[in-house]
Amino acid sequence: MPGNAASVRRGRKYDQVLNGAREIFLRDGFEGASVDEIARTAGVSKATLYSYFPDKRLLFMEMATAQCQAQADAVLLALDPSQPPRIVLRYIGHSVLGFLLSEMGLRVFRICVAEADRFPELGAQFYECGPVLVRNELKSYLATAMARGEVEIDDLGLAADQFIELCKADLWIKRLFGIRDDFSEDEIAHVVDAAVETFLARCGPSN
Amino acid sequence: MPGNAASVRRGRKYDQVLNGAREIFLRDGFEGASVDEIARTAGVSKATLYSYFPDKRLLFMEMATAQCQAQADAVLLALDPSQPPRIVLRYIGHSVLGFLLSEMGLRVFRICVAEADRFPELGAQFYECGPVLVRNELKSYLATAMARGEVEIDDLGLAADQFIELCKADLWIKRLFGIRDDFSEDEIAHVVDAAVETFLARCGPSN
DNA sequence: CCGGATCTAAACCGGCCGGTCTATGATCCA
DNA sequence: TGGATCATAGACCGGCCGGTTTAGATCCGG
Numbered sequence: 355m356p357g358n359a360a361s362v363r364r365g366r367k368y369d370q371v372l373n374g375a376r377e378i379f380l381r382d383g384f385e386g387a388s389v390d391e392i393a394r395t396a397g398v399s400k401a402t403l404y405s406y407f408p409d410k411r412l413l414f415m416e417m418a419t420a421q422c423q424a425q426a427d428a429v430l431l432a433l434d435p436s437q438p439p440r441i442v443l444r445y446i447g448h449s450v451l452g453f454l455l456s457e458m459g460l461r462v463f464r465i466c467v468a469e470a471d472r473f474p475e476l477g478a479q480f481y482e483c484g485p486v487l488v489r490n491e492l493k494s495y496l497a498t499a500m501a502r503g504e505v506e507i508d509d510l511g512l513a514a515d516q517f518i519e520l521c522k523a524d525l526w527i528k529r530l531f532g533i534r535d536d537f538s539e540d541e542i543a544h545v546v547d548a549a550v551e552t553f554l555a556r557c558g559p560s561n
Numbered sequence: 562m563p564g565n566a567a568s569v570r571r572g573r574k575y576d577q578v579l580n581g582a583r584e585i586f587l588r589d590g591f592e593g594a595s596v597d598e599i600a601r602t603a604g605v606s607k608a609t610l611y612s613y614f615p616d617k618r619l620l621f622m623e624m625a626t627a628q629c630q631a632q633a634d635a636v637l638l639a640l641d642p643s644q645p646p647r648i649v650l651r652y653i654g655h656s657v658l659g660f661l662l663s664e665m666g667l668r669v670f671r672i673c674v675a676e677a678d679r680f681p682e683l684g685a686q687f688y689e690c691g692p693v694l695v696r697n698e699l700k701s702y703l704a705t706a707m708a709r710g711e712v713e714i715d716d717l718g719l720a721a722d723q724f725i726e727l728c729k730a731d732l733w734i735k736r737l738f739g740i741r742d743d744f745s746e747d748e749i750a751h752v753v754d755a756a757v758e759t760f761l762a763r764c765g766p767s768n
Numbered sequence: 769c770c771g772g773a774t775c776t777a778a779a780c781c782g783g784c785c786g787g788t789c790t791a792t793g794a795t796c797c798a
Numbered sequence: 799t800g801g802a803t804c805a806t807a808g809a810c811c812g813g814c815c816g817g818t819t820t821a822g823a824t825c826c827g828g
Contacts (some may be wrong), residue, residue: 367805383675385592389786399806400787410786461678468590468675470739471668477738485734512755515730523722527692531684532677548719555763574775596816606776607817617816 362416363406371396371403375417380461384414384469414465415476421462422483425453429488435495439504439558440550442495447521447546450488454522455529455537464530489514505557513557520549569623570613578603578610582624587668591621591676621672622683628669629690632660636695642702646711646765647757649702654728654753657695661729662736662744671737696721712764720764727756 374396378387389410393400407413429449433442453459462480470477492514499505507513525545528534581603585594596617600607614620636656640649660666669687677684699721706712714720732752735741 365804383679386679388784390784399808401789401807402805404787405804464674464677467671467737470671470737472590472593474739478740481734481738481740509755512731512752515734516727516755516759519726519730520723523726524719527688527722530674530677531688532681533685533688545719548716548723552723552759552763556759572774595814597814606778608777608819609775611817612774 375413384465419479419483426487430491435498439499443550454526507557517553568615582620591672626686626690633694637698646706650757661733714764724760
């Protein structure tokens with residue numbers, strides 16, 4: 355359930371405030387965003403905003419974790435563990451890259467990374483709500499695939515991490531540092547396919 | 562040569578200012594760092610600081626790129642291309658992870674990521690001075706190794722990126738989000754070895 | 769020992785920010 | 799209908815920041 359942090363009130367204007375917060379935080383970052391502008395964008399007075407959220411940081415956390423949850427849930431919903439590795443890995447690769455390369459994924463990641471040391475709960479919460487969920491799902495899929503004899507893996511957790519990392523190759527770092535802004539479906543498919551090939555070369559059935 | 566940005570003056574106090582800037586920026590981030598404190602730490606008056614660097618952003622860029630250059634150069638210096646893939650890949654893996662997991666590497670990365678969109682030249686410059694150098698060196702090593710028949714690769718650039726990404730698995734994201742602060746040599750060696758194995762499983766000599 | 773360049777401390781400026789408070793208006797339920 | 803709760807606009811506060819300026823100290827080559 356979404357009630358992560360203490361003393362966040364629910365009520366009629368809750369979503370309204372959160373939407374305004376998302377828009378401004380993602381546009382301007384945590385430090386760059388002004389509470390006045392969030393309130394204005396949300397169509398709410400500053401006093402109202404502060405009656406729902408005790409301070410700026412809690413407001414940001416609530417927004418960021420809601421985004422991650424929604425994203426991770428959407429990915430996991432459509433995953434079919436009965437499919438063979440090539441299919442499932444490609445699906446996960448495209449999902450993960452789709453989020454990481456998207457405007458929202460990029461900005462949430464940037465802000466969480468930037469604020470992680472001045473605001474440690476945020477880093478942990480982001481990690482739990484996003485990367486960990488996908489990683490665990492992939493891990494348990496790999497376990498079932500191994501039970502079917504489709505792959506052969508000793509360290510499931512590390513293997514899952516390796517595959518996720520493989521998917522990021524080239525594209526993600528360029529996006530992160532603004533070298534490139536968007537990528538064709540072909541480019542993404544190329545990287546994902548290469549990730550699948552490399553991954554299965556080590557633990558695939560031919561092994 | 563270090564003269565990247567326009568209108569940065571050289572002089573007696575140049576390094577002094579840069580050292581103060583490094584200390585405060587890495588401790589507090591870009592927004593968090595105050596120019597007053599940088600000047601104080603550097604043992605220099607604010608007026609002097611502004612006579613060397615036209616503004617805070619240029620000062621930060623100069624500091625960040627100097628750090629990256631130094632780091633990348635140190636790695637590349639000790640690389641011996643005549644060694645076989647397992648040796649060279651392990652060396653590069655340990656070097657890259659050593660930097661990424663270090664206090665300085667972490668902070669430089671965090672700040673550059675955070676400021677990349679409000680400050681696009683910084684993202685590009687960091688990318689060029691750090692990741693790209695290592696990637697290119699690895700790429701050209703892979704080319705020579707392929708000439709010796711030790712590996713078989715069609716897309717050298719993508720392969721280099723894949724290996725770097727494989728090295729990050731598990732450890733780096735935990736460090737980035739503050740889940741863990743330090744890692745044993747054994748943990749690092751385990752991840753690097755797994756990266757080498759996965760990488761060579763696809764393109765190694767047995768293939 | 770002089771004179772220009774360099775450095776210094778500290779005051780100063782305009783501006784923005786997070787957060788509080790006040791005084792008024794809307795809503796709702798008994 | 800009346801009173802309590804909730805929302806509103808916006809003034810207000812203390813504080814910090816990047817950057818400029820001033821007025822004087824210090825250095826150094828000739």
